[in-house]
Amino acid sequence: MIPAFIDAVRDILNSDAFLGLVKFIHVGAIAVWVGGLIALPWLMAQRRGITRRGGQRALHRLHAMGRMLHIGLVSPAAVLAISSGIGLIFLRETYSPWFTAKLGFVVLLGAGHVLCARTMVRVFADDPVEEDPEGEVNPRELRLTPGRAILLNGLIGVGAIGILLMVLMKPPLEWSGLAPDLFQPGALAETLGLQSSDATMMPTP
Numbered sequence: 001m002i003p004a005f006i007d008a009v010r011d012i013l014n015s016d017a018f019l020g021l022v023k024f025i026h027v028g029a030i031a032v033w034v035g036g037l038i039a040l041p042w043l044m045a046q047r048r049g050i051t052r053r054g055g056q057r058a059l060h061r062l063h064a065m066g067r068m069l070h071i072g073l074v075s076p077a078a079v080l081a082i083s084s085g086i087g088l089i090f091l092r093e094t095y096s097p098w099f100t101a102k103l104g105f106v107v108l109l110g111a112g113h114v115l116c117a118r119t120m121v122r123v124f125a126d127d128p129v130e131e132d133p134e135g136e137v138n139p140r141e142l143r144l145t146p147g148r149a150i151l152l153n154g155l156i157g158v159g160a161i162g163i164l165l166m167v168l169m170k171p172p173l174e175w176s177g178l179a180p181d182l183f184q185p186g187a188l189a190e191t192l193g194l195q196s197s198d199a200t201m202m203p204t205p
């Protein structure tokens with residue numbers, strides 16, 4: 001019974017329907033992740049002057065909205081996008097150079113994600129419900145200028161567009177030209193001191 005169950009699971013994992021489902025989840029999660037990251041800087045930019053216009057309640061409402069977007073939507077979408085992407089690596093056995101470049105753009109999205117989180121902590125440091133206030137707050141830090149919001153969007157946009165181009169174009173990149181010796185079998189182990197060059201050059205029987 002157990003072997004039959006294992007065979008059934010293997011058939012499901014190898015089916016085109018399951019692959020399509022994972023792709024759908026991956027693309028949808030990336031869309032939500034990128035959309036949320038693009039919206040967050042402009043939401044935080046509304047912090048400027050909000051206390052004067054609406055008081056502390058308006059400040060807290062804006063802070064709560066930003067936290068809900070970041071923690072409740074953007075972060076889960078990021079986790080789902082990365083985890084489904086890892087699943088696609090094994091399902092499609094994608095080890096091409098363009099995929100390595102795609103991972104680099106994913107790192108840019110991750111950097112934008114972290115910067116948005118750090119900016120939110122800084123911009124809303126004077127929220128009256130802040131659990132762990134950091135002493136006196138510099139008033140100049142309690143805002144996100146449009147210029148900085150554009151820079152954040154630029155970082156996120158480069159990551160998103162780069163991912164899209166890598167997936168759609170699949171350019172024939174070649175990394176071995178950058179460091180030819182590193183891409184030889186056993187080169188990484190030799191670089192780390194885990195294997196000698198003599199062992200690398202041993203002929204295969």
